[in-house]
Amino acid sequence: MLCWQLWSEFLLEWNLTRRYWFDTLAGLLASVLFFYSMVLGLENLTPEGLASLGLDLGPLLLVFAAFNLVVGTFQSIAYSVQSEAALGTLEHLGLARGGLLRQLLLRALVQGLAGITFSLLTLLPLVLLLGVRLTPASWWPLGLLPLYLAALGFALGMGALALQFKRVEGFFTIVQFLFLPYFFSLVRFEPWMTHLPFAPGAYLLRLAFTGEEVSPGLLLLALVQALLFLGAGLFAMAWVYAAVRRRGLLGRY
């Protein structure tokens, strides 16, 4: 049963990508051009190039791709709630086997996989254009996992807000400051960053993308933090879902 629910989300994602292929292609191109022009700009800052700034282009590319994935995940559930409510189909998703929450989580998972595909498609031309070699550590998926789970937890929290308020784009702008620790921890990781959202996960990712050894303590910390965010997100979503069904707000936009 669950496999058909997951399959149906793949079907929807694929058909929407096909239907709006031009926008998908333009988004891909925009992503490549954005990063390419950023690198060109940075290289022209110093005559010695990026290396003199202490930046290694390979890991930088990977971090950029991971960042795209995390931000995409972060917004996915709220965006689904908003667009389904606007189309008038949100209540039908509520009739899914296992309920709305399960279906939205499956959709977020599929969108995450689509995000990874999108990131890889962005990386490929950049690698060719810039002539860099990507040499992440073999454990890099483990490095990405806590960050993804934490983003999913926040996505559920934002989804809960979208269930109640439907349009939350403005709030996204404020909440995006949560990503600052992500950038701090890409440079170095200090003890006070332990409790910052995304910081342990992002630093772990940096270790993975620069080909360093896995730090078990940091992995554990990042995983615990991610699971806490995920649990809180699930609780928030379930609580608000019950609240909007009590108040008759589910299908309203």
Place this chain on the structure above:
Amino acid sequence: MRLLVQNVHKRFGKLEALKGVSLELGAGEILGLLGPNGAGKTTLIKVVLGLLLPDGGEVVLEEGGARRRPQGHEFGVLLEGSRNLYVNLSLLVNALYFGGIRGLPPREVRPRFEAWLERFGLRDRLHAPLASLSRGMQQKAALALALALKPRFLLLDEPTLGLDPVSRREFEGILLELKKEGWGILLTSHDLEVVERVSDRVAFLHRGEVRRQGPTRALLRDWAGEGYRVRLAEPKAEALLKALGPGWSAEGPEVLFFLGPWEALREALGTLPVEVLEVSRGTPSLEALFLHLFGEARPSPSA
């Protein structure tokens, strides 16, 4: 197998939308849920589906002596005012998607969906985007999907909305066939002629309360002889309705029906600007009964 709605209460702030509603729907039965706008029909359907949580009471599925809360995916649904399907995707993708989220594999959904589309004359539009179909066709496609999901019960909220008279007739036939096949159907509609012809029982809901319910024929029989059929010399029934008060309905261009006391009828007849050929006692239609029960809810145009 029976669906039981037991003493359901629902309040939105100060508004008491449902006040202890109890209904019952069995397999192979069509229950017409009638009431004016804002009576609580859609609210009740959403409570049954679990899309709204009631403040009191419960919805129970009774099967072979066991009782349990039904799940949303066990119902086939047409929600009023809702798109029901993705307008930018094809009919087939919609069917496979909405079947999939209910845990149904494509090999089950597709043949059933295609068969229903065939019956609705939409088989050749299987790969067309929903947006390319007319409003009535979209309604038929949504209905075909609700049927293809092979639910335990069908909840149809204003299913004839946007259908042309021919499609409405076809739809009636389909409802009657479904009933014979053992489907339990809850039907809300302002198309009272359709409801009268297909429903086994009706429940009149008003301001969140069931005012009356029972077998359709028996309800109408209870009112037999309580109304008057007025035959006019000119086909002005519809035009006259605007000036007449509550309790009046038109049964054709030259026939008016009044459900109410004789004194009120006599008074109204005196003001009619058209010659009356005949007045006889008669059994009301569901529409006449509806207007009698709910016509007072709004002030009459002459008031």
